[in-house]
Amino acid sequence: MKKMQIFEGAVCASDGMCGLSVDQELMRIDTVVKVLQNNAYDIDRYIMPGDRKAFLENEVAGEFLRQNGNEALPLILLDGKKVLNGRFPTNDEIAQWLEVPNLPKLLEKK
Template identity: 45%
Template sequence: MKKMQIFEPAMCCSTGLCGVGVDTELLRISTVLNSLKKKGIEVDRFNLTNEPMEFVNNKVVNDFLHTKGVEELPATVLDGEILITGRYPSNEEFAKLLDIPLALLGEQEKTFTILPKTSGCGCSDGSC
C-alpha cells in the first residue's frame, strides 16, 4: 500500500477547524481523510505547530523547507517523494495517487450522455 503524508503549516489545532471562521478547504481535507480512514486507508497528517519533529526528521521535507520555506506548505508526500506543494490534493488527485476509486471519497465518477442529434429547438410546441 502506498504511504501518503501531508505536511501542513502551523495551525491552531491538529485540523485547523477551530475558531470562528472555518476554512472550507481544511474541512474538505478532514472529511476526505476521515472517509479514507473508515476504509482502512491511512494518510498521515502533520501540523508544524503540533508535530515539528516530523518536519525535522523527514529529510525530504526538511530539505524542502530549507529551500522553499514554510510559505510553500502544505506539502503532500507519497512514498517519500514530494508531489504537491502550496495546496492540498483534489479529491481526484487523492484517488489517482492512492490508486483507489473516487467513490471511496463519497463522489461518483462523472459520466456524460450524448443526446441524439435532432432538428429544431427541442421545444414541444415549437415556441421558445
C-alpha cells in the same frame, strides 16, 4: 499500498475552525484524511508546530522546509516523493494517487 503524507504549516485547528469562521479547505482535507484512515488507506497528516518532529525526521520534508520555508506548505509526499506543494490536493488527485476507486461513496458515508 501507496502511502501519502501531508505536511502543513500552522493552522487554527486541523478541522478548519478558525475562531468563529471555518476554513472550508481545511475542513475538506480533514474529512478526507479521516475517512481514508478509517478505511485502511495509508495517509498521514502532520501540522506545524505540533508535529515538528515528523518534519525533522522526514528527510524530504525537512529539506523542503529548510529550502522553501512555511510559505511553500502544504507539502504532499507519495511513497516518500514530493508530488505537490503550495496547495492541498483535490479529492480526485488523492483518489488517483492512493488508488481509491470509491472515494465519493466513502465520503457520503462519513
